[in-house]
Amino acid sequence: MIVTKSIEEVRSFVNEKKKEGLSVGFVPTMGYLHEGHASLLKESKKENDITILSIYVNPTQFGPNEDLSSYPRDMERDCKIAEEEGVDLVFTPTDDVLYPGNYKTYVYVEGLTNTLCGRSRPTHFRGVTTIVTKLFNIVAPHNAYFGQKDAQQYFVLNRMATDLNMDICLKSCPIIREEDGLAKSSRNVYLNEKERQQATILNKSLNEAVNKVKEGERSSLEIVEGIRSTINSMDLANIDYVEIVDTETMQQIDEIKNKVLIAIAVKFGNTRLIDNRILEV
Ligand SMILES: Nc1ncnc2c1ncn2[C@@H]1O[C@H](COP(=O)(O)OP(=O)(O)OP(=O)(O)O)[C@@H](O)[C@H]1O
Ligand SMILES: CC(C)(CO)[C@@H](O)C(=O)[O-]
Numbered sequence: 001m002i003v004t005k006s007i008e009e010v011r012s013f014v015n016e017k018k019k020e021g022l023s024v025g026f027v028p029t030m031g032y033l034h035e036g037h038a039s040l041l042k043e044s045k046k047e048n049d050i051t052i053l054s055i056y057v058n059p060t061q062f063g064p065n066e067d068l069s070s071y072p073r074d075m076e077r078d079c080k081i082a083e084e085e086g087v088d089l090v091f092t093p094t095d096d097v098l099y100p101g102n103y104k105t106y107v108y109v110e111g112l113t114n115t116l117c118g119r120s121r122p123t124h125f126r127g128v129t130t131i132v133t134k135l136f137n138i139v140a141p142h143n144a145y146f147g148q149k150d151a152q153q154y155f156v157l158n159r160m161a162t163d164l165n166m167d168i169c170l171k172s173c174p175i176i177r178e179e180d181g182l183a184k185s186s187r188n189v190y191l192n193e194k195e196r197q198q199a200t201i202l203n204k205s206l207n208e209a210v211n212k213v214k215e216g217e218r219s220s221l222e223i224v225e226g227i228r229s230t231i232n233s234m235d236l237a238n239i240d241y242v243e244i245v246d247t248e249t250m251q252q253i254d255e256i257k258n259k260v261l262i263a264i265a266v267k268f269g270n271t272r273l274i275d276n277r278i279l280e281v
């Protein structure tokens with residue numbers, strides 16, 4: 001397995017493999033790998049000849065008071081996991097290479113980025129779309145793999161790739177969970193024991209919501225109120241948002257119909273967790 005910080009090395013590796021007629025899958029991450037990331041690597045391995053992983057904690061997607069400096073990092077452990085998963089190349093760029101002093105260019109997707117995580121993290125998606133464009137330009141994969149945990153991120157990136165005529169197929173993979181239902185996340189390590197126990201309420205509240213929709217409830221307001229009241233039964237939980245949006249526009253809807261995203265973000269202390277369900281009604 002090649003581990004490199006060099007854009008040129010990534011480019012020449014990929015060019016060589018493409019000349020041999022091989023397909024390239026790409027999994028961008030911020031590292032501190034867990035089974036969620038591993039599931040994306042497995043999917044890429046299944047569908048491509050070559051799998052490339054990037055590990056980069058991208059500063060432009062963090063707000064000024066967010067956890068950029070404390071975001072968990074463990075490159076040695078990550079490389080071990082990558083090797084076990086059969087990754088061919090790990091790209092580990094540095095800030096000075098990706099954002100040199102004279103850096104000026106940002107990619108921005110309108111509309112889809114002003115709700116959900118975009119409302120509470122106003123500069124977040126501009127950072128995500130910018131770094132993913134840069135990584136796509138460097139790696140030039142055939143396929144790229146993202147988790148449904150960050151559902152809005154996937155829909156925004158898919159819009160971007162379509163609108164900018166990027167010749168890359170974006171794939172969304174299922175959410176991998178702990179045994180008690182909590183979605184795996186690098187940020188789960190921030191939780192203390194009591195917060196960790198209470199954090200299972202995210203998945204539980206979404207299960208209840210899905211059951212109500214299955215039983216025929218179509219009012220977004222009713223479903224949102226139900227989720228809010230279940231989450232608020234936990235004294236350490238602080239709701240950031242509970243929203244039901246159309247998957248094309250990411251805008252709130254009153255009536256549950258067609259394909260919708262039920263998305264929630266909840267803070268436990270300073271730790272912000274997200275979870276969601278996508279429903280086709
Ligand atoms: N539990 C999960 N199941 C499936 N995919 C996941 C899961 N967690 C993260 N991913 C996906 O892995 C990719 C990299 O995500 P990232 O490195 O930000 O990890 P993370 O665990 O989501 O971290 P955090 O939530 O702390 O930002 C993203 O496409 C993300 O959606
Ligand atoms: C896609 C991504 C790697 C861009 O930094 C990040 O937002 C993430 O890990 O989901």
Ligand code: BAL
Nearest residue numbers: 030061062124150153
């Ligand atoms: N997984 C999304 C990256 C972030 O929270 O910044």
